[in-house]
Amino acid sequence: MAQRLNRVGERLQAPPPSAVRRLRHRVGLVLHRYPGARLALLLSPVLIWMLVIFLGSLGLLLITSFWRQDSVTGAMVQNWSLTNYQFLVQVDVYRTIAIRTVGIALAVTVTDIVLAIPIAYYAARIASPRVRTFLLLSMVLPLWSSYLVRVYAWRTILSGDGVLNWSLHQIHLGSVNLGFSRWSLWIVFSYLWLPYVALPVYAALERIPNSLIEASTDLGARWITTFRRVILPIALPGMVAGSIFAFSLTLGDYIAPSMVGDTEFIGNVIYQAVGIANNIPFAAAYAIVPALVMAVYLLIARQLKAFEAL
Structure with a gap:
């Protein structure tokens, strides 16, 4: 009985097929009218990946360069300084x-x-x-x-x-x-x-x-x-x-x-x-x-x- 109620609830919450088709049609029109948006959508996964990996690693590199190594223990001391430069x-x-x-x-x-x-x-x-x-x-x-x-x-x-x-x-x-x-x-x-x-x-x-x-x-x-x-x-x-x-x-x-x-x-x-x-x-x-x-x-x-x- 509970499973039937869940299925009925899902059907009630799902948009009608006509609304889904209208949404797809509108998205297709936007992508057709604006080729730049279509290109951005296709490249967005790669660009996001590159931004996270490339720029993220450069940011970590820059942050680490302002830290220093302890002369006695050899451990990395996370204090901001220009000692290395x-x-x-x-x-x-x-x-x-x-x-x-x-x-x-x-x-x-x-x-x-x-x-x-x-x-x-x-x-x-x-x-x-x-x-x-x-x-x-x-x-x-x-x-x-x-x-x-x-x-x-x-x-x-x-x-x-x-x-x-x-x-x-x-x-x-x-x-x-x-x-x-x-x-x-x-x-x-x-x-x-x-x-x-x-x-x-x-x-x-x-x-x-x-x-x-x-x-x-x-x-x-x-x-x-x-x-x-x-x-x-x-x-x-x-x-x-x-x-x-x-x-x-x-x-x-x-x-x-x-x-x-x-x-x-x-x-x-x-x-x-x-x-x-x-x-x-x-x-x-x-x-x-x-x-x-x-x-x-x-x-x-x-x-x-x-x-x-x-």
Whole structure:
């Protein structure tokens, strides 16, 4: 008897089918008239997840950076202070590591842009479809292999008894000391992130209409003028978009410097502070440095409209 009464109550509380249909119809009209609302509805779960995970973790990182580690017990003391930031500014070693990391990241970014432009231009404007497919596969296939395998392969090539020095000895050119140096870091990072730069540049160059280049040629412009006045401005968003990947990935890497370099990056110091010294507040404060550098870099990229090429 009680179950029957519950069922009757549920039927009385449920809206009539016609009301449900009217509600669905109204929602469908709103989504049809306002495509932005439909897009927001579809992306809202992902955006909420990203806001909670990404911004939440950054907020916790920022809060933790104002705490400190007890010098006696090693425990984390949750008192607000600027001790970690004062330590970063006052100690020369950490300033040098930060400047070195940003400097190598910039050098790798510029190198990849210089290498990516001719490769992407040839693939997008000159190469036949078969050659274009081969070039694109050559850029994408290394991304399918393990990061550690690629770094270790370069370590084998650049070491003192590696393939490079063996080849130089065979042609009686002596040897070069590239293993475990900043030069090796520059070479390895440039190789690792080149596809991330070349592909956005290729996408930007592929969208250039042939009529623009033909019009520039018909007006008597030289090739260098056409490149500087027509091609480069259109390809600039793709170049900046690719540079975001190269710069950020180099800035946060700590595995390659440990395997092929003779120097420390910001990531290495953070790893040691967390894994060895268990000084999480200091590691959080030092992690804010690359986050601030990337924030400034992204603001500049936004001004250059780089996100249109992503």
